Amino acid sequence: MSKLKTILLVEDNELDAELTIEALSEPLIANEIIHLRDGEEVLDYLYARGNFAERNTGNPGLILLDLKMPKLDGLEVLRVIKADSQLRTIPVIMLTSSREEQDLVESYHLGVNAYMVKPVDFNQFIDGIKSVGAFWGVFNEAPPQITFNQKDEDTGE
Numbered sequence: 001m002s003k004l005k006t007i008l009l010v011e012d013n014e015l016d017a018e019l020t021i022e023a024l025s026e027p028l029i030a031n032e033i034i035h036l037r038d039g040e041e042v043l044d045y046l047y048a049r050g051n052f053a054e055r056n057t058g059n060p061g062l063i064l065l066d067l068k069m070p071k072l073d074g075l076e077v078l079r080v081i082k083a084d085s086q087l088r089t090i091p092v093i094m095l096t097s098s099r100e101e102q103d104l105v106e107s108y109h110l111g112v113n114a115y116m117v118k119p120v121d122f123n124q125f126i127d128g129i130k131s132v133g134a135f136w137g138v139f140n141e142a143p144p145q146i147t148f149n150q151k152d153e154d155t156g157e
Helices: 014-024 039-046 074-083 101-110 122-139 150-155
Strands: 007-010 033-036 062-065 092-096 114-117
Touching (some): 007 014, 007 039, 039 074, 074 101, 092 101, 101 114, 114 122
């Protein structure tokens, strides 16, 4: 079995983050969880720059991404991730309170893997997060991380 990969939780609401981390801390889900608070911070993490310049390399196994955040919103972050050949295979789940059809459509247009509206009911929220964490963090088999040579990718040579 492969090494468990990190789950990035990108959430600016502290209460939602605490509840999500609690739900992801079930015995089945042993992945490391890193809580980031805005879109700029997650891009710094992914590109190992700023406060994360010294982090171990490698992509996370899953990104739980809030839609409405300060600095860069979830759609802007998703756009960057899915446009980058090194990052685009990372599963991204939009975890949001937005039920706006435009947000849903744009998320899928940009390549989100799933769109989960945060349930208002506490038990439904916990159960939903447990299910997401178990599937994407434990059971999903992600492709190996491949380093592409930009020249080769662009020219096909």
